[in-house]
Every structure is written in structure tokens, then in C-alpha cells.
Amino acid sequence: MRAVLAVHPGSGGGAAERLKGVVAARLRERVDRLELWTGDPAGAAGGDLLVVLGGDGAVHQAVQVCAGTGTALAVLPAGGGNDFARALGIPLDPLRALDTLLDALASGRRRVLDLGRADDGCWFATVLCAGFDAAVARLAAALRWPTGPHRYDVAVVGELARFRPKPVALSFDGDRWELEATLVAVGNTGYYGGGIPVCPAADPGDGLFDITVVGRAGRADLIRLLPRLRTGAHLxxxxxxxxxxxxxxxxxxxxxxxxxxxxAGTVPVSVRCVPGALAIVL
Known part of the structure; x- marks a missing residue:
């Protein structure tokens, strides 16, 4: 087996960089050949296994490499949100996740997942969102402090003051909704924003998206609604x-x-669920 370990040095405040030596040494005990790659793994295509040591941004880059190919993906979460790992039950501690991966490699255990694909060719593994939540995610990504999920809390406060509902049209499987809305979340898996179960029943193996739409909601409504998102009670x-x-x-x-x-751009956007597009070792 030829494997590539893609390390994102900035993930988790430098956690990925600190762990790469230990991870590489243990992986070499299970694979025939291991290449170490730093940063975007786009140039690391063509191996049997791509192991990502990083956060959800790193996973997103890796999915573009592995989707629809013979390269399987493995994830060692070392970021601030780790929503992909959380959805799949991968341990959120990267060394515990490594133990699980090594066991899966020894036993040949793997899983095939659905992915979402946008009309511009971009693949996604967790949630594609538009509206308030996308504006929050965009602002959170630009913040340098605080780290981890609390970035999203700060970004929520920043966006509450300026975001307004807008008319939106949703067309899906022969039906159409037209309404004033605050956000639309298209879930292949359930979580975004560092553990928020926006689409809590989403299953990446059923060939379908779970779509959550929040209609017209003013600032006071959002303030009351947002805490429910943390528990899934918003539904x-x-x-x-x-x-x-x-x-x-x-x-x-x-x-x-x-x-x-x-x-991932701006509305309008069209997305479809692609069954079995990704093989993952976990």
C-alpha cells in the first residue's frame, strides 16, 4: 500500500505539526510506502490512501483529491471544528484516531460514503450552507481569536447586527418552495460550526441530503433560536x-x-448527492 500523510501545520494551533513525526512513524509500520506532504494535498493524488492530519478545511481539500477515485481517505482530526470526524464517530483526539486507523488498516475495514457535489464541480462531505450561517462561517474563518468552536460564537454576534432575511427559491426533486428565509443548510452529514447538529438526522450512506431551512427570523427570533441549534431542538x-x-x-x-x-461562491447554487463517492478507512 502506498500512503500519503498530508499535514496541515496550522491546524489546531500547530497540533498537527507537533504530531506529524509520531503519526508518520506509526503509519510506516502498517503501509509499504509513506510520503509526507505539507499543506494542500492536491499534488498528492494517485496513492492508495490519503491520511489527513488536520481540521475540516484540510478534509475538504482531501475530498477533492479522493472523490470518485481509487484513493481512500483517512482522517486524524487536529483542527478547531472536526465536524467530519464527529459525524463519523472518529475519535476527536488525533492519537486515539490513529489507533483506530491502524486497527482498520490491519483488518481491512473501510466504509463507502455519499458526497455532495456543486454545479461548479466542488465536492463537500459535511454541510453546504447559504445565508446567515454561511456569513457566520465566513467571518469565523477570518478571525484569529478565539480559537476552536468559540470563533463561531463571536462570529454569530458580529453577524446578528447586520444580517436580514431575503427571498429564496428552493427546487428539489420536482418540488419548489418560495419563501423569505434566514438560512438554508444542505447536509450530507449532520454537523457544522464545531459541533452544531444543524441536520441531525443526515446519513452519508442513504443517497439523500437532509435540508434544514430557517424561514423569516428577526434578530430576537435568532437569539432565541440559536441556542436550540446546539442540541438539535431547533427542528x-x-x-x-x-x-x-x-x-x-x-x-x-x-x-x-x-x-x-x-x-464556495454565492447563490444561485445547485447541488446533488453522489452515492458512494468516497471510500474512507476508519
């Missing part, structure tokens, strides 16, 4: 609608769009 709020679909088109305004926490 019971009267402003929230959910639907499951294979494809969805979001249009009607120029909202920012974020996929896996990374900027």
Missing part, C-alpha cells in the same frame, strides 16, 4: 422546515455559500 421551531432530497437548487438572492466551512 421543533415553527420557523424551521426540513426536507430530504437528492438534488437541490438554491436561487433568488446573492447569499454567500460555504461548503465544509470553506467559501
Amino acid at each position: 421543533a421551531h415553527p420557523a424551521v422546515r426540513t426536507v430530504r432530497a437528492r438534488e437541490v437548487l438554491i436561487e433568488g438572492n446573492g447569499w454567500p455559500v460555504v461548503a465544509d466551512g470553506e467559501p
Whole structure:
């Protein structure tokens, strides 16, 4: 087996950089050949296994390399959010995740997952969002302090003062909704924003997205609604609608769009669920 270890030095405040030597040494005990790669793994395509030591941004880059290919992905979470690992039950401690990976390599254990794909060819593994949550994610990514999930809390406060609902049209599997909305989240898995279960029932093996739409909500409504997002209780709020679909088109305004926490343009955007697009060792 030829494996590549892609290390993102800045992930987790430098945690990935500090751990790379230990991780590489232990991986070499299980694979025939290991290459060490720093930063974006786009140039590391072609191996049997791509191991990512980093956060969700690193996973997003790796998914672009592995999707629809013969290269399997493995994730050792070392970032601030780690939502992909959380959704799949991968230990959030990178060394515990390494133990799990080594056991999976010894036994040949792996899983095949669905991925989302946007009309521009961008793949996503967790959640693609548009509207308030995308604006929050974009601001959080620009913050240098605080670190970890608390960045999102600070970004929420920053966006509450200026964000307003807008008309949006959603077309999915032959149906169409037109409404004033605050956010749209298209979930392949359930979490974003460092552990927020925005689409709590999303299953990356069922061939469908779980889509959560928050309708018209003013600042006071959002202040009351946002704490419910942390527990999944937001689904019971009267402003929230959910639907499951294979494809969805979001249009009607120029909202920012974020996929896996990374900027992905603006509305309009069309996405589809691609079953079995990613093999993962875990």
C-alpha cells in the first residue's frame, strides 16, 4: 500500500505539526510506502490512501483529491471544528484516531460514503450552507481569536447586527418552495460550526441530503433560536422546515455559500448527492 500523510501545520494551533513525526512513524509500520506532504494535498493524488492530519478545511481539500477515485481517505482530526470526524464517530483526539486507523488498516475495514457535489464541480462531505450561517462561517474563518468552536460564537454576534432575511427559491426533486428565509443548510452529514447538529438526522450512506431551512427570523427570533441549534431542538421551531432530497437548487438572492466551512461562491447554487463517492478507512 502506498500512503500519503498530508499535514496541515496550522491546524489546531500547530497540533498537527507537533504530531506529524509520531503519526508518520506509526503509519510506516502498517503501509509499504509513506510520503509526507505539507499543506494542500492536491499534488498528492494517485496513492492508495490519503491520511489527513488536520481540521475540516484540510478534509475538504482531501475530498477533492479522493472523490470518485481509487484513493481512500483517512482522517486524524487536529483542527478547531472536526465536524467530519464527529459525524463519523472518529475519535476527536488525533492519537486515539490513529489507533483506530491502524486497527482498520490491519483488518481491512473501510466504509463507502455519499458526497455532495456543486454545479461548479466542488465536492463537500459535511454541510453546504447559504445565508446567515454561511456569513457566520465566513467571518469565523477570518478571525484569529478565539480559537476552536468559540470563533463561531463571536462570529454569530458580529453577524446578528447586520444580517436580514431575503427571498429564496428552493427546487428539489420536482418540488419548489418560495419563501423569505434566514438560512438554508444542505447536509450530507449532520454537523457544522464545531459541533452544531444543524441536520441531525443526515446519513452519508442513504443517497439523500437532509435540508434544514430557517424561514423569516428577526434578530430576537435568532437569539432565541440559536441556542436550540446546539442540541438539535431547533427542528421543533415553527420557523424551521426540513426536507430530504437528492438534488437541490438554491436561487433568488446573492447569499454567500460555504461548503465544509470553506467559501464556495454565492447563490444561485445547485447541488446533488453522489452515492458512494468516497471510500474512507476508519
